[in-house]
Amino acid sequence: MRNTRYALALGSMLLASTAFGQVTPPAPGTPPPPATPAAPPATPAPAKPVPYGAGMKVNLSPDGSKYLRFIGWAQFWAQYNENNSNTLRNGVAKSDQLAFSIRRARLITLAQLNPRFLMILDLGIENQASISGGLPNDPNGPGKRAPLYMHEAVGEYRINKYLNIGAGLNYQTGISRMTAASTANMLAYDIPVVNFPTLDQTDQFGFFLGAYAKGRIGNFDYRVAIDDALAPSAANTPATVRTNVAAFYARNSNKIYQGYFSYEFMDKEANLLPFTTGTYLGTKKVFNIGAGFHYNADGMFSRPSALPTTLPTDPYALSFRTHDIKLFGADVFYDAPIDTASNTAVTFYGVYYNYSMGPNYVRNAGVINPGTSIAAPTGFTGATNLYGNALPLIGTGQSIYAQLGLLLPKNLLGPKAKLQPYVAYLHNNLEGLRNADGTIKGVNVYDAGLNLYLDGHNAKFTLNYRARPDFSDQSFLPANNGQATVNSVNYRPEVTLQAQVYL
Template structure:
């Protein structure tokens, strides 16, 4: 008990006073942070003098304020609304990571997602008010063994190749860099969500249960996994599109690899950053896949059910380029990815982040195929091309950086008769590196007519996001 109190006292002192290193020889416990004075650092406790046994904590929070142009026929809390102002918790996370020996580690991530004033609630319904008490759950929970470590256990020198084996609830995903995205180092206000091909269907918030390997082969960074998808059992309508139904229980297989032309990235966790403020020169080319046999089902004629294999392919390029005078700290970030999705005939998913709306039964005008609120066509059988660009403006402050950005997605869905263009434009304001970020973003989405399945209108959404990462 005394040792625990000592450890947490040191951690608290380090957070408050910002010391670079606090050591206690008696218990060989060390709490260390980054040397950069503009970086808040990390909450880490070294469990021995060598520093190869440690316990690390992470905390992140993303709070959203929005103005939403609702789809036609939307009611919010039972009242018809064309526009809605709301506030919500997009993400709130706690990470505990431990290397208990130089070759064995544990990773846990817990938290909540998508809680607003009327959605995302767990037990808070009815008289208690919709949206209250969002469920707190494990996002990641896995163990990992170093087969070939990044650094030699004896000499501490880096190995040219490394290999790690793990098992549990994990996000070592395939398909693309964006399918393995870090949600604390995003370029825009959020990730586009279609980068997670089975999100909240055959996975738990982009995670599945299974085994995985990851590592490096010289300049090739790779990850592969074999998983047991979460069970789905939706029933298809007669003559309707394929729906998620994997009752036959087949395993899923996924993988992603990228070649690193310039500076190499260290992948201690599964999450790949989409934005490092172009601090280093990076150029990576990658490709990946996800497959699951008999994962969806359709019903061409009454009581005649057909199963369909799900296969997803992705190819991408990611680059960060410092530009101009080094003292100006300017830089360009570019990412582009192509996805080919096959979920079965006319499969289509529609979703809206923290959607505040429901259908207004009294509405008599033209409704959208997407439904109410801020719903949009998310993904489906077909192709999506997504690109984003950001530019760090010349340095003008010791603690503040400004980075305008632009996103564009072109969706070609087999179930629709017209391609859809989606875009986001905005700017990041960074304080103290990437520990604190404010995002201002405007997004535009098309709406499809239910009969013609062609675009008939567009709606917008303004987002102000506040993010803290420790």
């Protein structure tokens, strides 16, 4: 039986192979023509660039109502600076230099997992140069390993179409539109700094820790906040400040109340994020007026009399006074096309500030200061922080800032590139700066620049020329009761080339 099964199986295999191996002989006559060869696949045309919208978005639901969104930008500076008098750089006298730096590198993440809930996280670094901006007290040098830190971290809840509430480290600030400026779509190469009067004193680089409410009712847009005053440097005590010159009060524990209110006469601006736009490049027609405030009780202090010969163990045993921080601003913003066919547009912003921050308060500062210290001449009694590119930017008194830009006709440099020249002007009238005759010495800063847009704000270069006043020739005389006497002012050139990528 086994042999029979083997025989049957072998026969079946032979029959099958014969059937599969049969070839039908060709029919007699002319053979058919060969098949036409298939055309090679067409080379796909390069995809057209997609206009940048609201960031890189990852939808978490089919309708896009739940999503993650990422916004990032970086700004690189190459700057030539003629230094203020007596400037040292790394301990060596330096009259001028060309320096490179990272002005900003930021990444924002938005999470919308429910129509009513929104989370915002903002990470980044600022102001890293070869001599500054690195990790504090880094044994390898001051310009290395710039710390990545949290700028903003908030959770927000939508009550209704008129009201949103939120809390955390936030940017819902008062005083002015520019106090909440976006640094990714500015008109000028940078912010004027006067718009941040409490920068890194009672806030964290312009961001505040607290709760806020925001919204829009018709054409009226508002934001109000109550925040904690972050503790300033403990080095400012009644024993270390100048007589009758205010400083931030390290023992301040009072809340900060602030808000900003604006009326939109033309197109409405997006207010999902707190950042305000500097220039729309002709894509909107915006005309807004606004006003804001910032109040912090006992936020400053001063010592009204000279130091005694023998200092007490506790510096706060000395006589001192506290002062409220009272800040006010009013502004106007206009941005609109001039001619839609040629894509020309105009941008204007103007703001008035009135700051009350205690007697004779003046803050000297320079953005990414290229100097490290001052070589004080014998008998020098002036401000020791007026080296490099520093100037009196903030203080008790009044300030005016304005900027004007013109977007030139398209196709001047091809289909994508656009040019936008601009000018900007800052004037400070600070009670702590005086001429020899006792009148207030004004601070005037002049900027002129040109934006080259290769792909809108997403890829642009800015060249800026600044005429910067050098206030380092000043004296603090006992008879002036805390006011600085400005002996002379020289103007120094400052040229900045900024490259920006914004995605």
